[in-house]
Amino acid sequence: MLPKYKEVAYEIEKDIINRKYDEGNKLPTVEELMKEFQVSKNTIRSAIDLLVEKGYVYQVQGSGIFLRQNHIEGYINISNMKGLTKDLPDIARKELKNKIIKFEVVKADEDLANKMKCDIGAEVYNVKRLRLLDGKPFSIEDSYFNKNIVVYLNNEIIENSIYSYITEALNYSIGFANKKIYCEKLSNEDAKLIGLSQGENTIIVENTVFLTNGLVFDVSKSIYNYLDTKFIMTTNNI
Amino acid sequence: MLPKYKEVAYEIEKDIINRKYDEGNKLPTVEELMKEFQVSKNTIRSAIDLLVEKGYVYQVQGSGIFLRQNHIEGYINISNMKGLTKDLPDIARKELKNKIIKFEVVKADEDLANKMKCDIGAEVYNVKRLRLLDGKPFSIEDSYFNKNIVVYLNNEIIENSIYSYITEALNYSIGFANKKIYCEKLSNEDAKLIGLSQGENTIIVENTVFLTNGLVFDVSKSIYNYLDTKFIMTTNNI
DNA sequence: AAGTGGTCTAGACCACCGT
DNA sequence: CGGTGGTCTAGACCACTTC
Numbered sequence: 393m394l395p396k397y398k399e400v401a402y403e404i405e406k407d408i409i410n411r412k413y414d415e416g417n418k419l420p421t422v423e424e425l426m427k428e429f430q431v432s433k434n435t436i437r438s439a440i441d442l443l444v445e446k447g448y449v450y451q452v453q454g455s456g457i458f459l460r461q462n463h464i465e466g467y468i469n470i471s472n473m474k475g476l477t478k479d480l481p482d483i484a485r486k487e488l489k490n491k492i493i494k495f496e497v498v499k500a501d502e503d504l505a506n507k508m509k510c511d512i513g514a515e516v517y518n519v520k521r522l523r524l525l526d527g528k529p530f531s532i533e534d535s536y537f538n539k540n541i542v543v544y545l546n547n548e549i550i551e552n553s554i555y556s557y558i559t560e561a562l563n564y565s566i567g568f569a570n571k572k573i574y575c576e577k578l579s580n581e582d583a584k585l586i587g588l589s590q591g592e593n594t595i596i597v598e599n600t601v602f603l604t605n606g607l608v609f610d611v612s613k614s615i616y617n618y619l620d621t622k623f624i625m626t627t628n629n630i
Numbered sequence: 631m632l633p634k635y636k637e638v639a640y641e642i643e644k645d646i647i648n649r650k651y652d653e654g655n656k657l658p659t660v661e662e663l664m665k666e667f668q669v670s671k672n673t674i675r676s677a678i679d680l681l682v683e684k685g686y687v688y689q690v691q692g693s694g695i696f697l698r699q700n701h702i703e704g705y706i707n708i709s710n711m712k713g714l715t716k717d718l719p720d721i722a723r724k725e726l727k728n729k730i731i732k733f734e735v736v737k738a739d740e741d742l743a744n745k746m747k748c749d750i751g752a753e754v755y756n757v758k759r760l761r762l763l764d765g766k767p768f769s770i771e772d773s774y775f776n777k778n779i780v781v782y783l784n785n786e787i788i789e790n791s792i793y794s795y796i797t798e799a800l801n802y803s804i805g806f807a808n809k810k811i812y813c814e815k816l817s818n819e820d821a822k823l824i825g826l827s828q829g830e831n832t833i834i835v836e837n838t839v840f841l842t843n844g845l846v847f848d849v850s851k852s853i854y855n856y857l858d859t860k861f862i863m864t865t866n867n868i
Numbered sequence: 869a870a871g872t873g874g875t876c877t878a879g880a881c882c883a884c885c886g887t
Numbered sequence: 888c889g890g891t892g893g894t895c896t897a898g899a900c901c902a903c904t905t906c
Contacts, residue, residue, distance in 0.1 A: 395875055421891060432877045434672075437893080442868055445683060450806055452843050453892045454884035460806070460844075467810065471865050568688055568698070568866045572705060575813055575833040575856035593831035593856060595813040604867075605690050605904095606698075618813035618831060625863070627709050628806045629842075630680055633894055659872060670896045675874080691873045692903035843885095 397438035400429050404439060408448055408459065419449060419457040447471075447626030460626070467624035473569050473601070486526045490551050493532075493585070494520035497539065507600060508538055508608045515539040519550050522585050529586045530620065535612035542609060558609070567604035573597050573623075578615070586617050594618040635676035638667050642677065646686055646697065657687060657695040685709075685864030698864070705862035711807050711839070724764045728789050731770070731823070732758035735777065745838060746776055746846045753777040757788050760823050767824045768858065773850035780847060796847070805842035811835050811861075816853070824855050832856040 394402070404419070413419055420428065425436045440457060443449045447462035463469070498518050505512040517537040523530045535554075537545065542558060549557045558564050575593045583590040595618050601610040632640070642657070651657055658666065663674045678695060681687045685700035701707070736756050743750040755775040761768045773792075775783065780796060787795045796802050813831045821828040833856050839848040 397875075423891080433879095435876065438875085440892095441679075445866075445868060447806075447808075450840070450842075450844055451892065452885080454886080454890075455843075456885095456891070458844055461808070464810075470811065470863075473865050473867050566867045568685075568864065570685075570699070571863050571865065572702075572860055573708065573811060573833075573863070574860035575831060593813060595811075595833065602688070604688075605693075606688055606696055622810055622812035625708075625809050625811070626806065627711050627809065628683075629711050629804045630683060635894075661872080671898095673895065676894085678873095689873065690904080692871075692905075694872070694904095 396429075396431050397435045398442070400425070400431060400435065400439035401442040403429070404443060405446075405448065408443075413459060417459045419459070421456065444628060447628075462626050464624055467622050470571065470573070470597070470623040470625045473566065488530075489524045489527070491522040491524060492519070492547065492550060493522055494518060494534075495545075495547065495550060498536075500536075504536060504611065507611045508536065510538055510540070510608070517542060517545050519545070519554070521550065528620075529617060531617070532582055532585050532615040533612055534614075535610055538607070538609050541603070541607060564609070565604045567602045567606070569602065570600045571597055576615075582615055586615060588617060588619075595621060595623075597623075634667075634669050635673045636680070638663070638669060638673065638677035639680040641667070642681060643684070643686065646681075651697060655697045657697070659694065682866060685866075700864050702862055705860050708809065708811070708835070708861040708863045711804065726768075727762045727765070729760040729762060730757070730785065730788060731760055732756060732772075733783075733785065733788060736774075738774075742774060742849065745849045746774065748776055748778070748846070755780060755783050757783070757792070759788065766858075767855060769855070770820055770823055770853040771850055772852075773848055776845070776847050779841070779845060802847070803842045805840045805844070807837055807839045809835055809837050814853075820853055824853060826855060826857075833859060833861075835861075 407413065419425070422433060422436050422440075426433055429436070440449065440451065444451065447460060449457050450460050451457050496518050497515050499513045500508060500510055500516050502512055504516065505514065508516065510516070516539055518535070519537070520532070520534045522532055537554075541564070542562065545554070559566065574596050576596050577591050577593055578586070578588055580590045583592065586594075588594060595616050597614045597616070599610070599612045599614065600608060602608055642663075645651065657663070660671060660674050660678075664671055667674070678687065678689065682689065685698060687695050688698050689695050734756050735753055737751045738746060738748055738754050740750055742754065743752065746754065748754070754777055756773070757775070758770070758772045760770055775792075779802070780800065783792070797804060812834050814834050815829050815831055816824070816826055818828045821830065824832075826832060833854050835852045835854070837848070837850045837852065838846060840846055
């Protein structure tokens with residue numbers, strides 16, 4: 393059961409996506425939204441704050457709540473964090489397949505234990521997958537999952553969506569993430585997998601993902617094909 | 631005059647940076663903060679929400695408000711948007727210099743007019759600068775400023791900080807930005823400027839910056855030296 | 869059960885925009 | 888000056904964690 397302000401934000405988000413407010417590029421006034429959803433002013437404002445944070449709208453005091461272009465065809469929103477399978481409405485029409493390169497249980501060394509805030513020697517899943525969109529190599533993802541949290545994985549799960557499994561089957565809720573973005577030369581092995589040349593630079597995203605209680609459950613490094621992948625993000629000046 | 635919740639957020643942010651809460655990695659309880667700052671619960675919560683959005687803390691219901699590592703030495707926080715001069719406490723000790731490569735007034739073509747939401751043929755400043763840290767090439771920034779908003783620029787301003795000038799001298803307030811991040815081959819000219827090889831891929835950030843009233847005032851493309859520049863960002867699952 | 873964060877309301881008043 | 892967003896409060900009650 394979602395709280396009211398999230399429910400309202402979700403409804404308005406749907407309306408925005410369905411182009412209900414395209415004419416005028418403007419949302420109804422706060423007062424009109426209060427009447428529409430039968431909630432107090434603060435609840436509407438909390439809902440709008442969420443939409444501002446997501447980059448859907450901006451507010452101008454004394455004037456209104458305006459739509460903001462936050463989506464560009466072909467770009468991946470790097471702020472999303474529900475996993476590739478759920479993240480990409482844009483490419484969702486395409487078929488996403490995961491080819492397993494490696495799937496094993498290893499013991500965390502000092503570096504990994506540090507990143508995962510777990511004990512040295514703790515068991516972790518190491519999953520390396522080649523991700524294909526309509527059969528075309530899209531990214532190489534090398535992930536580690538804390539086995540104390542993600543107690544079980546199998547081939548079927550990792551060929552589909554690990555994130556769906558974690559949030560729906562294991563019922564964990566994902567809280568936040570740190571991301572590092574940089575450019576790095578491809579190894580011979582990775583270059584072959586993703587269809588580029590060895591020694592060529594491409595774009596890398598390292599991800600450390602936390603549950604809402606602050607535990608690290610996933611540390612990953614993803615290598616993207618720079619020819620096909622551009623990221624977009626929105627920021628607010630707070 | 632800042633509103634109370636921003637003032638409170640600012641004070642707590644200072645305390646976090648000054649390591650006041652490092653022991654226990656925890657902030658005082660909401661009730662304690664209410665007493666400390668003599669404000670209502672909702673005001674404290676608004677302040678904490680800002681710190682959550684900035685990646686400083688996370689909240690666990692029933693448990694507390696915990697510190698989150700949001701800063702790693704050597705990484706540039708890509709979510710910041712006050713301009714390089716103000717953004718980088720990390721490298722602020724270093725000397726930032728701007729070498730002007732190009733500074734002229736041009737008329738917006740269709741593509742630029744589209745990006746800047748201005749008329750085709752409208753006058754814009756085009757400023758291309760090589761940015762140096764301690765004398766070392768750090769990035770090449772090619773910017774366009776809407777001349778209807780940024781009515782005047784000169785060599786002195788663009789050798790120092792354009793953003794300081796816009797926010798302090800012109801008294802505009804910056805609202806939000808869209809950023810595109812990708813990897814692209816260097817031209818011969820740019821490769822020479824930044825000290826890499828022609829045809830080598832490096833990391834690019836395109837920036838469209840809006841005032842709080844929704845007007846675009848700056849469109850820019852920055853080319854970074856991939857050897858020296860890695861970005862970091864924090865996200866929340868909302 | 870006690871402690872701590874999360875949601876919601878009604879109402880008051882302020883600040884800014886446009887006419 | 889009317890319309891619209893922005894801030895703030897006191898208080899009630901809920902939900903989760905910790906012991």
